[in-house]
Amino acid sequence: MQPEETKVDTEERIIMAALVVFARKGKDGARMQEIANEAGINKAMLHYYFRSKDKLYEAVFRHVFTRFSAQHATAVKESPTFAKTLKLFINGFIDSIKEKPDIVRLMVNENLSGGTALGNMIVEKQHEKAPPSILKRKLEQAIKNGEIRPVDPDHTLLTILSCCLFFFIWAPTIHIKIPKSKDWDAFIESRKEHIFDMVYNGLQPQ
Amino acid sequence: MQPEETKVDTEERIIMAALVVFARKGKDGARMQEIANEAGINKAMLHYYFRSKDKLYEAVFRHVFTRFSAQHATAVKESPTFAKTLKLFINGFIDSIKEKPDIVRLMVNENLSGGTALGNMIVEKQHEKAPPSILKRKLEQAIKNGEIRPVDPDHTLLTILSCCLFFFIWAPTIHIKIPKSKDWDAFIESRKEHIFDMVYNGLQPQ
DNA sequence: GTCTATATCTCGATAGAC
DNA sequence: GTCTATCGAGATATAGAC
Numbered sequence: 001m002q003p004e005e006t007k008v009d010t011e012e013r014i015i016m017a018a019l020v021v022f023a024r025k026g027k028d029g030a031r032m033q034e035i036a037n038e039a040g041i042n043k044a045m046l047h048y049y050f051r052s053k054d055k056l057y058e059a060v061f062r063h064v065f066t067r068f069s070a071q072h073a074t075a076v077k078e079s080p081t082f083a084k085t086l087k088l089f090i091n092g093f094i095d096s097i098k099e100k101p102d103i104v105r106l107m108v109n110e111n112l113s114g115g116t117a118l119g120n121m122i123v124e125k126q127h128e129k130a131p132p133s134i135l136k137r138k139l140e141q142a143i144k145n146g147e148i149r150p151v152d153p154d155h156t157l158l159t160i161l162s163c164c165l166f167f168f169i170w171a172p173t174i175h176i177k178i179p180k181s182k183d184w185d186a187f188i189e190s191r192k193e194h195i196f197d198m199v200y201n202g203l204q205p206q
Numbered sequence: 207m208q209p210e211e212t213k214v215d216t217e218e219r220i221i222m223a224a225l226v227v228f229a230r231k232g233k234d235g236a237r238m239q240e241i242a243n244e245a246g247i248n249k250a251m252l253h254y255y256f257r258s259k260d261k262l263y264e265a266v267f268r269h270v271f272t273r274f275s276a277q278h279a280t281a282v283k284e285s286p287t288f289a290k291t292l293k294l295f296i297n298g299f300i301d302s303i304k305e306k307p308d309i310v311r312l313m314v315n316e317n318l319s320g321g322t323a324l325g326n327m328i329v330e331k332q333h334e335k336a337p338p339s340i341l342k343r344k345l346e347q348a349i350k351n352g353e354i355r356p357v358d359p360d361h362t363l364l365t366i367l368s369c370c371l372f373f374f375i376w377a378p379t380i381h382i383k384i385p386k387s388k389d390w391d392a393f394i395e396s397r398k399e400h401i402f403d404m405v406y407n408g409l410q411p412q
Numbered sequence: 413g414t415c416t417a418t419a420t421c422t423c424g425a426t427a428g429a430c
Numbered sequence: 431g432t433c434t435a436t437c438g439a440g441a442t443a444t445a446g447a448c
Contacts, residue, residue, distance in 0.1 A: 024318060024319055024320070025232065025234050025235065025319060026231060026234070026235040026315075026318075027235070028232075028234070028235035028237075029231065029232045029235035029319075031441075031442095032441075033441080033442095041414085042414065042416090043443095044414075044415070044443085044444085045413080045415090046442095047442080047443060047444075048413075048414080051443090052442080052443075053442070053443090105318050107379075108314060108318065108375060108376075109232075109318065110378075111375060111376055111377065111378050111379055112229070112231075112232075112311050112314065112315065112375070113231060114378055151400070151403070151404070152396070154384045154386070155396065155400035156400070156404070158373060158380070158384070158397075159369050159400065159401070159404055161372070161376075162368040162369050162371075162372035162373065163365050163369070165368075165372065166364075166367070166368035166371065166372045166375075167364060167368065169314060169317060169318070169372075169375065170314075170317055170367075171317065172316075172320055172321070172322075173313075173317055174364070178360045178364070180360070190358070191361060191364075194357070194358060194361040194362070195365065197357070197408075198357070198365055198405070198408040198409075199404070201407070201408045201410070202403075202404040202405065202407045202408030203404075203407075204407070204412065206407060206410065237422090237423070237424095238423070238424060238425090239422095239424095248432065248433060248434090249424085249425090250425085250426085250433070250434085251431080251432065252425095253424080253425060254431075254432080257425090258424080259423095259425090
């Protein structure tokens with residue numbers, strides 16, 4: 001095997017393993033040994049590839065933002081009607097979270113610890129082409145068209161994001177309180193429909 | 207000063223300080239030294255009052271559940287119409303979170319690390335008289351009355367909780383993305399209104 | 413690039429003076 | 431009850447053989 005490929009593969013494996021652990025325990029709570037185990041490699045390798053724990057954490061963040069914000073973007077396509085756009089956004093957004101829920105958990109940890117260092121990255125990377133920005137523009141447009149009633153776009157977008165993200169964050173409690181969520185895939189599908197139903201209906205003129 | 211009063215006061219001070227740090231860093235990420243600093247006391251005192259870090263964490267959880275779930279409960283009163291009940295729930299719920307947002311953050315950390323030990327407490331303490339349970343019953347009632355359209359009560363309750371809780375969890379990011387949220391109190395008030403508006407309208411027959 | 417062994421440091425916890 | 435000093439486990443990080 002070529003050294004180049006090996007390096008890329010190992011780096012990727014480490015970052016993915018680190019994402020899992022950082023997401024569960026936070027930056028300070030995470031243990032390098034645990035990350036090494038998760039990656040199926042030696043603890044010393046972590047320091048060989050990423051000098052320190054801090055650098056590794058930063059690398060994970062950078063990777064998450066560049067790689068997955070692009071993947072996100074493809075999930076949301078422009079559509080003729082607002083209803084269609086909304087449905088595509090909700091489905092695409094939830095699907096991409098479902099695939100890598102640890103990304104949300106990482107972001108939550110960062111928000112909880114008030115991470116200002118990487119807060120800057122949020123500003124940099126969540127640009128005009130990001131799905132939330134697209135949806136916000138579509139919202140403003142639909143209000144002008146009279147397609148939906150006049151609402152605050154910021155609050156509305158925040159409401160939609162809340163509905164799509166919160167149940168991933170709160171999952172263990174939900175499993176206890178809502179028995180039918182034990183079938184997680186089915187629950188997610190029903191959740192998609194509920195969110196669209198509630199939001200779209202909530203945006204209709206009275 | 208009497209030893210008894212001192213003891214109670216110090217215990218309370220420690221628990222409140224521990225809540226802040228545990229909420230920000232999680233159980234594993236929190237440092238006893240940081241908690242001691244926050245409480246304005248010595249590190250050794252923590253072990254004098256609560257044998258170990260584990261016991262302290264457990265004490266914080268127990269305290270939060272007993273003290274604040276009661277306070278929560280008073281916020282939600284029974285009301286004649288569903289609209290009134292919904293508005294009281296949203297306002298009361300958000301107000302009680304606003305007063306101690308660290309409680310939500312603590313719960314989030316527990317959910318992220320998949321805390322099963324204290325997950326049991328959630329089941330124990332969030333009983334029939336808890337505000338969410340009350341609202342769920344009201345929802346089912348209002349559907350039967352034809353006051354609102356038929357929706358899944360579990361999903362609807364989850365949607366409402368998402369809207370009321372998520373913006374506290376995501377606050378640092380929101381401060382960046384939504385400039386007007388810099389005036390946090392005003393933002394919270396506008397959020398209350400938006401949530402009621404969206405949810406209530408979303409529940410109306412088409 | 414990968415491993416073992418080890419240095420260095422930090423944290424939770426305790427001992428003991430006051 | 432409150433403090434200082436310190437122990438011992440466990441963490442990050444490095445050295446050096448292969």
